[in-house]
Amino acid sequence: MTTHPSKPLWFTRGLANTICMLAAVGCLTAQELENPSFEEPGSFETQPQGWKVFGDHLRRETTWHPIKSGEALLGYGHWRVTENVPSGIWQQVQGIAKGDEIVFSISVMADACPSDKSPAESIELILESTEDGRQVTVASQKFSVADIPPGAEWQKISVEGKAPTDSLRLMILVTPSASSDRSAALKFDDAELLVTKGS
Ligand SMILES: [Ca+2]
Numbered sequence: 037m038t039t040h041p042s043k044p045l046w047f048t049r050g051l052a053n054t055i056c057m058l059a060a061v062g063c064l065t066a067q068e069l070e071n072p073s074f075e076e077p078g079s080f081e082t083q084p085q086g087w088k089v090f091g092d093h094l095r096r097e098t099t100w101h102p103i104k105s106g107e108a109l110l111g112y113g114h115w116r117v118t119e120n121v122p123s124g125i126w127q128q129v130q131g132i133a134k135g136d137e138i139v140f141s142i143s144v145m146a147d148a149c150p151s152d153k154s155p156a157e158s159i160e161l162i163l164e165s166t167e168d169g170r171q172v173t174v175a176s177q178k179f180s181v182a183d184i185p186p187g188a189e190w191q192k193i194s195v196e197g198k199a200p201t202d203s204l205r206l207m208i209l210v211t212p213s214a215s216s217d218r219s220a221a222l223k224f225d226d227a228e229l230l231v232t233k234g235s
Pocket residue numbers: 073074075103104105106107108109225226
């Protein structure tokens with residue numbers, strides 16, 4: 037371990053004080069999401085409890101492999117999609133306060149796409165809040181599926197933002213290829229929410 041004998045004591049104390057001050061203002065916590073690993077089925081097997089799903093072929097799957105953890109994942113059957121319409125899934129999060137710093141992430145795996153077929157277009161992670169009764173986008177991060185290395189490696193993708201009100205909705209939006217030669221599934225598992233409490 038490298039030591040820094042020339043470093044003045046005030047520096048060390050100052051750093052410690054800064055950390056304490058940060059701790060007093062904001063505390064990073066892993067917020068509990070409902071069913072983050074998609075293990076629990078909802079009203080039917082392919083619908084994960086705690087999440088709202090819209091669009092086609094975004095489902096809780098227990099027979100797809102590899103699964104990152106547990107015995108279920110969220111699968112996007114891109115090859116089954118017949119219309120150029122996005123699919124999505126969202127969860128309303130409890131316990132968020134205005135000013136909280138949010139990091140929402142999830143692991144994704146893209147199947148290899150045959151050269152004569154088209155992979156899905158994009159995955160977008162979105163933070164939404166309710167303002168004056170309307171859903172507004174707080175932050176979003178879009179990932180091109182073509183940029184995700186295909187194969188058996190899980191990639192963690194994330195979006196960051198600050199909650200403008202006490203409400204927070206996390207959303208994953210998947211857009212299929214515009215052409216009809218769609219192929220290659222997407223897998224999602226282990227959603228995660230980190231919250232740094234504001235003042
Ligand atoms: Ca899982």
